[in-house]
Structures are given as C-alpha cells and as structure tokens.
Amino acid sequence: MIKIRAFKAIDDNESCQKFVEGHMRVLKNFGITMITSANVEWFADPDTYVITAESMDDGRVLGGARVQVARGKYPLPIEKAVTELDDSIHDVVKEYIPQGVAELCGLWNSREIAGMGIGSVFLTRTAVSIAPQIGIKSMFALCAAYTVQMAQHAGFQIATFLGNNGTFYYPKDDLIASAMLLYDINDLSFASEAERNEIESLRQSPVQIKTEEGRRGAFDIFYELQLPIF
Template sequence: MIGIRVFRATDDPDACQKYIDGHRRILEIHGVTKITSYKHDWLEDPHTMIILVEDKEQGRVLGGARLQLKRSGISLPIELALFKYDSKILDMVQEAELNGGTSELCGLWNSMEVAGMGIGSYILSRIGAAISSQLPITSIFVLCSPVTVRMGRRVGAVVERTLGNNGLFYYPKDDLIATAMILADCDTLVNADASERELIYDLRATPIQKRVERGPKGQFELNYDILIRRLDYNGVDKK
C-alpha cells in the first residue's frame, strides 16, 4: 500500500534522512552531484514541510518533496540557485514574502519503482498546492525541469519570464535547463486547469482519504494523510 503524508521536517528526523538518501541516489543516477536544494539546513527548520511517499507495509520511502517556507532567515533554494545568474530573484522573493508569505516547492523525486505512476510530477505538485491552504503563504516558487513545467502549469504556476532568459536557466548543469515558475494565487488557483483545481480543492476539504489514482502505468490505490499537525505555535499558524 502506497501512502503519502505531510509533516514538519523537525517532527520526524528519521523519515527526513530516508528522504535525503533516496533523493541523493536519484540525483547520482542522473549525474547530478551539486544542487542547492540538496543543502540540509532545512532539517532543523520547523517551517519546512515534508511530503513523503512511502510503502506503508515495508516502511520504504518511494519519493517526496519539500514545501519550504521563507521564514527563520533561511534562503529559499531558488534564491541560492539563481541569484548569481539573476539577482532579481532576491527582490522577487522578498516582495512575495511581504505580500502574504511565500515558499518554494523543491527537492521532488521518486524512486524507479514508482516511475511512470505520476507521483514524482503530478501528485507531489498537486499536494504542494493543496497544503498551502494550511500555511501562512499566498505563493509558491518552483524551479522546474523541462518534464515538470507542464505540471506546474496544470496547478496554476506561470513562468516568471522577467528572470534569466525568458524564465530559463542552465541549471544544475550546463547541459540541463531549468524554468523559474511561481504559483502566485494559492487560494484561488485561477490559472490552474479546471480538473486540477477540483482535485486540489478536494484534498483541501478532505486531507485524509483513500483514492484510486490513474497514471501512465495504470491505476493504483493511494492513501493520503496531508493534514499537517503541530502548527499551533507562534509564526506558523495560517493567517
């Protein structure tokens, strides 16, 4: 049984380490050894939310992502990745933080075992948008690979064409292209596909549920528990 849960990084260090190890293996398979989102300062940041995909019976981590809030004085990975190419990213993030709070969806990966099921692109991106309603943010930045740009658009993110070369950067290697995108309207999702918006609203209304998902490789059952616990402390309550 595959399950997805969301928790603060500080609440489950063991699960975070499994997430890190799995992400590192996938990066190495693709020849990537240096990437800003692979810094681990978020491990001690209660404002970083982990989206974890697990084999519930065997306790194995099959994928995941982070929704990292711009809090606690920690730079977002997109700031660290892009400022040397285009310093406007710093002002853009600062403005978004002042205008309701912002974050970044980063560190997305899935194991080869679940490749082709839509987890690493479609479902993780959808959950990132869904859990934003529980957090003090109104926007989400994301640095997309070419294959995930389409999913970013599906959930309502748009290419930030004022950055780089019309939104494009050579990152994390000179032969790879990354696209800077932002979901600027987390509450309304006005730019999202209608079907995707409906799925996100359903997850917001019922964060604990079981659903049959359909990916390129067919149907599979997925247990969702995306209710973030322990948010009742200063500075993290939803505004």
C-alpha cells in the same frame, strides 16, 4: 498501498533522512552531484514542510518534495540556485515575504513509483493542496524542462521577469530550468480543470483514500495531509 503524507521537518528527522538518501540516489542516476535543494540544513528549519510518498508495506520513502517557507532565516533554494545568473531573485522573494511565500523544491521520485504512474504530478498537487494550512499566498518552483507543463497544470506560471525570460542553465550547463510562480494559492484559475478539482478535494479532505489510474491500472493512495495546528 502508497501513502502520501505531509509533516514539519522538525517533527520527523528520521523520515527526512530517508527522503535525502532517496533523493541523492535519483540525482546520481542523472549525473548530478551538486544541487542547492539537496542540503540538510532544513532538517532543523521549523518553516520547512516535507511531503513523502511511502510504501505502507515496509515504510520505504519512494519519492517526495519539500515546501520551504521564506521567513528570512534561510534563503530559498531558488535564491541560491540562480543568484549568480540573476541576483534580483533576492529582492523578488523579499517582496513576497509579507504576504507569505514558499518554494516547492527537492521534488523527486524513484523509478519504482514512477513506473506505477505516481510521480511529480501527485507530489506537486499535494504541495499546492497543503499551502493554505501553511499560511502562504504564493509559491515558487524551479522546474526542469520536462516538468514545466505539469507545474502549469497545477496553476504555476513561468516567472518571465527572472533570468532569460524565466529560464536558467541549472543544475548543469546543459540543462535548462524554468523559474515558476503560483501567484495566489487560493486562485487556481490558471490550473487545469482536472488538477483544480484534485487539489480542492485534498484541501477539503486532507485525510482520505483515493483510487487513482496509473500505467499499471488502478491503485489506491492514502493521503495523510493534515498538518498540526500550533
């Protein structure tokens, strides 16, 4: 069984390290060695939340994502990524900080769980589902071309006011990324009906076992998404 769990980065540095090691392996497979969301300063950031997809058999981290809240201490990865192409990103983020804004970043999955059908869809869904617990209203994401539609299904929209109608060459000159924004995490009217139902289910019951359909048939996922209350 696969467990998808959420936690504050500062509460589990060991899992953060496993997350980074797995992410680096995936990036190297794509020939990418420099990416702004792949640094490790967030290990000590109390405003970073981590999502991991783990094997319950041996504890391996097989995929994951981060939700980094903008508080002014650390710039969001999207700010670092696109500032040379559009430095208005900093003012845009500042406008959203008072109401609460974060970025879904560092999303990756191994071939092992991708083959099962567990990948970006499940991790994006999880990030949106935990957003109310974090206390934010909006969420940015910088998406590769093949994940734009997936993000749209979760309620994100292309931020056409950034870059070239929302697009940038990133992380390499031959790759295009789209800046996306979920304007209001409590308004999922732009999400697909199927994703909206899944997100609402996880919000209502953040700890549950769900049977999902994948490429290899049905499988169970144990969701452990209740964050500590301080």
